[in-house]
Amino acid sequence: MAWAGKLLRVNLTDGTVGSEPLNMEWARDYLGQRGLASKYLYEEIDPACDALGPGNKLIMATGPLTGTMASTGGRYSVVTKSPLTGAIACSNSGGFIGAEIKMAGWDMIIFEGASPTPVYLYLENEKAELRPADTLWGKTVWDADAELHRMHQDPELRIACVGRSAEAGCLYAGVINDLHRAAGRSGVGTVMAAKGLKAVAVRGTRGVGNIHDPMRFLQATEQGKKVLADNEVTGQGLPTYGTQVLMNVINEMGAMPTRNMREVQFEGAHKISGEAMHEPRSTDQRPNLTTNAACFGCTIACGRISRIDNGHFTVEHKPRYWGNSGGLEYEAAWALGSDTGVDDLEALTYANFLCNEDGFDPISFGATVAAAMELYEAGAITDRDTEGLALHFGSAEALSRCAELVASGEGFGKDLGLGSKRLCEKYGQPDLSMTVKGQEFPAYDPRGIQGMGLAYATSNRGACHLRGYTVSSEVLGIPEKTDPLTTDGKPELVKAFQDAAAMVDSSGLCIFTTFAWTPDDIAPQIDAACGGGWNTDRLLEMGERIWNLERDFNLRAGLTGADDTLPKRLLKEAAKVGPAKGRANDLGKMLPEYYRVRGWTTDGRVTDETRKRLRL
Amino acid sequence: MQHVLKLEPALCTGCLQCEMACSYENTGAFNPARSRIKVFTFHEEGSFAPYTCTQCDEAWCMHSCPVEAITVDLQTGAKVVDEDVCVGCKVCTIACPFGTVNYEEATGKVAKCDLCGGDPWCAKACPTGAITWVPADTAGLERMRAWAYQAPRPQPTATKTPSGKPVQTYNPAPTGGQ
Numbered sequence: 001m002a003w004a005g006k007l008l009r010v011n012l013t014d015g016t017v018g019s020e021p022l023n024m025e026w027a028r029d030y031l032g033q034r035g036l037a038s039k040y041l042y043e044e045i046d047p048a049c050d051a052l053g054p055g056n057k058l059i060m061a062t063g064p065l066t067g068t069m070a071s072t073g074g075r076y077s078v079v080t081k082s083p084l085t086g087a088i089a090c091s092n093s094g095g096f097i098g099a100e101i102k103m104a105g106w107d108m109i110i111f112e113g114a115s116p117t118p119v120y121l122y123l124e125n126e127k128a129e130l131r132p133a134d135t136l137w138g139k140t141v142w143d144a145d146a147e148l149h150r151m152h153q154d155p156e157l158r159i160a161c162v163g164r165s166a167e168a169g170c171l172y173a174g175v176i177n178d179l180h181r182a183a184g185r186s187g188v189g190t191v192m193a194a195k196g197l198k199a200v201a202v203r204g205t206r207g208v209g210n211i212h213d214p215m216r217f218l219q220a221t222e223q224g225k226k227v228l229a230d231n232e233v234t235g236q237g238l239p240t241y242g243t244q245v246l247m248n249v250i251n252e253m254g255a256m257p258t259r260n261m262r263e264v265q266f267e268g269a270h271k272i273s274g275e276a277m278h279e280p281r282s283t284d285q286r287p288n289l290t291t292n293a294a295c296f297g298c299t300i301a302c303g304r305i306s307r308i309d310n311g312h313f314t315v316e317h318k319p320r321y322w323g324n325s326g327g328l329e330y331e332a333a334w335a336l337g338s339d340t341g342v343d344d345l346e347a348l349t350y351a352n353f354l355c356n357e358d359g360f361d362p363i364s365f366g367a368t369v370a371a372a373m374e375l376y377e378a379g380a381i382t383d384r385d386t387e388g389l390a391l392h393f394g395s396a397e398a399l400s401r402c403a404e405l406v407a408s409g410e411g412f413g414k415d416l417g418l419g420s421k422r423l424c425e426k427y428g429q430p431d432l433s434m435t436v437k438g439q440e441f442p443a444y445d446p447r448g449i450q451g452m453g454l455a456y457a458t459s460n461r462g463a464c465h466l467r468g469y470t471v472s473s474e475v476l477g478i479p480e481k482t483d484p485l486t487t488d489g490k491p492e493l494v495k496a497f498q499d500a501a502a503m504v505d506s507s508g509l510c511i512f513t514t515f516a517w518t519p520d521d522i523a524p525q526i527d528a529a530c531g532g533g534w535n536t537d538r539l540l541e542m543g544e545r546i547w548n549l550e551r552d553f554n555l556r557a558g559l560t561g562a563d564d565t566l567p568k569r570l571l572k573e574a575a576k577v578g579p580a581k582g583r584a585n586d587l588g589k590m591l592p593e594y595y596r597v598r599g600w601t602t603d604g605r606v607t608d609e610t611r612k613r614l615r616l
Numbered sequence: 617m618q619h620v621l622k623l624e625p626a627l628c629t630g631c632l633q634c635e636m637a638c639s640y641e642n643t644g645a646f647n648p649a650r651s652r653i654k655v656f657t658f659h660e661e662g663s664f665a666p667y668t669c670t671q672c673d674e675a676w677c678m679h680s681c682p683v684e685a686i687t688v689d690l691q692t693g694a695k696v697v698d699e700d701v702c703v704g705c706k707v708c709t710i711a712c713p714f715g716t717v718n719y720e721e722a723t724g725k726v727a728k729c730d731l732c733g734g735d736p737w738c739a740k741a742c743p744t745g746a747i748t749w750v751p752a753d754t755a756g757l758e759r760m761r762a763w764a765y766q767a768p769r770p771q772p773t774a775t776k777t778p779s780g781k782p783v784q785t786y787n788p789a790p791t792g793g794q
Contacts, residue, residue: 068646069636069741096632103647156649179659205722207639207647225743239629290662294631299743301629305662324662 074296168409254578268343335366
């Protein structure tokens with residue numbers, strides 16, 4: 001129960017839509033969202049296919065708890081093969097569209113083929129129609145969103161949309177929903193645009209009513225909310241400062257990647273931190289942050305709603321950006337700020353608005369700009385390449401202009417849209433790309449947090465903090481403190497975090513709940529909603545199954561154990577300051593043991609024995 | 617004592633837990649589309665506001681109903697729609713100045729907040745205190761106090777009396793408000 005029990009299949013080549021029952025046998029092994037959609041993708045496409053060709057499919061998937069009263073139960077994932085990494089992509093978003101899809105009576109939508117002309121999907125409960133999107137194509141997400149609301153005369157319509165960056169082929173374009181929530185990573189929006197699909201507009205009025213044991217579900221979710229409210233991180237830190245609560249913490253421990261990861265501490269961190277967002281500006285006496293905001297069903301409400309100083313150089317002549325919209329989360333603040341050396345909070349907020357408005361990943365974008373700045377300062381990129389734009393570290397003007405160029409896909413924006421790996425290759429300095437499997441790093445330097453090095457190297461979607469967030473343990477001591485500078489025990493720790501995250505990402509819940517919730521807090525909620533004996537052990541085994549399925553997909557796509565590595569800079573160049581001074585990442589000490597605890601061969605392949613144990 | 621739903625938009629995060637609680641209590645499904653309390657997002661402004669029926673004493677909806685399907689719950693003061701009597705004519709939706717009684721396609725009747733018989737689920741579900749269930753007569757007290765604190769008033773002085781004892785002055789520190 002709790003599943004809607006059916007999926008919508010949309011063939012964009014033929015322009016047809018059809019309903020089919022959800023494969024409940026698979027749902028019992030993969031639950032929903034990330035796990036179940038990955039299973040469908042694994043079974044339905046050739047992993048070696050061209051990610052931007054019609055052979056790839058794109059799946060929007062909810063979990064069984066999506067659209068319920070469980071706290072944070074509003075998540076959905078976009079699963080496809082990534083054009084950025086060539087690996088499986090799974091990008092998770094909150095906001096409201098996931099719940100709306102579920103309210104309309106669908107667990108997931110599978111898009112296949114490619115449309116010869118731009119279209120959007122209109123979904124109103126059972127009614128599903130592909131409609132022409134000629135008037136939407138070429139519009140920003142914000143404009144297309146407004147246009148769709150106007151066309152349908154329905155203020156309650158929920159919309160997921162790609163922006164101009166995706167249309168222009170930026171390889172890290174995301175799918176934006178509800179104006180500023182994003183399935184942001186790995187270029188899932190690029191795939192959507194390549195299929196000619198501009199938007200998905202949903203109205204669901206059927207609700208989610210088939211909870212297995214309603215009374216037990218209400219009790220379990222109530223208990224879960226209490227745990228979140230009583231926890232220091234989810235009850236206070238996140239609502240007050242958002243994920244930006246981490247900026248000063250991570251900087252102080254010397255794990256703040258700075259200026260394309262050349263350094264591990266940023267002298268301007270305090271100017272772009274969560275605390276700084278609360279400080280009234282000297283110019284207009286208003287703080288950057290207006291309020292916190294929740295996604296569907298979320299009792300944490302870590303979201304940032306910000307307003308740029310209207311007199312700031314980025315927006316002084318652009319009233320379009322004078323209102324409030326989605327503000328800086330930690331990852332965006334880091335990538336747009338610390339990694340590019342820019343400490344101008346308003347400029348970062350402007351770049352972040354553009355990332356939302358035209359749908360591109362602020363992490364990959366910021367990291368690519370950082371790489372471009374290093375290439376520029378090394379003389380590998382010249383003014384001729386940038387059409388005169390001086391790409392110096394610390395330049396808020398350069399950052400803002402780069403965001404405008406990637407948004408529209410014009411000029412040097414085309415090069416920036418390639419991502420860090422391809423950009424550095426193009427300009428002859430591949431070692432300057434701070435990526436794993438082609439995807440840019442997030443905001444935790446693995447020299448200062450050793451376990452994260454292993455988590456990055458082995459992540460199934462390239463460098464990513466959400467695939468195995470050992471920061472929880474190594475920095476925050478959740479569920480128990482481990483030494484961030486040791487490699488001992490990290491292979492087991494990374495595996496445990498990876499499996500647990502795969503489970504949470506398949507439920508419809510937000511991973512941020514795990515600052516407070518253990519799997520023991522989650523299992524009763526899933527069990528009461530779904531029925532059928534979902535206990536912690538089964539859920540974690542399922543997480544492991546999902547991890548191995550994704551791994552298998554990647555191996556079939558042509559990746560190998562040799563891709564489980566880090567850039568030379570992180571393996572060879574020691575941190576120069578901070579608590580991790582003198583340390584590089586000791587991946588070599590952890591990787592063989594990780595393969596062993598995973599039950600893989602010494603070159604990182606899934607063994608038949610493991611496959612059998614997990615019923616793959 | 618009669619209670620009311622006290623709405624504090626400044627505390628609302630837009631999570632919709634109230635809408636889910638309301639729809640679940642009334643329809644058996646988590647379904648914001650059928651919630652009788654609605655949360656509005658004012659995106660440009662960066663604010664959220666829950667809104668629902670305020671249970672007018674002289675309720676326009678009740679007086680306008682041609683079949684007397686809307687009656688007063690004497691325990692709570694709620695104006696309650698009797699679905700067995702309602703004919704779905706929608707006159708009450710025209711009469712209500714606040715838009716808080718609405719027709720439902722799913723039932724062919726109108727639906728409005730009935731205060732859950734005196735134990736409103738929305739208030740219980742609200743994680744931030746933006747919706748609370750408080751005595752009607754004093755619902756505005758905290759806000760009055762906040763405004764009173766801001767209003768100009770003489771500073772307390774330590775006046776001496778002929779007996780030499782200080783006069784008691786009353787100027788408490790604020791404990792609530794915005």
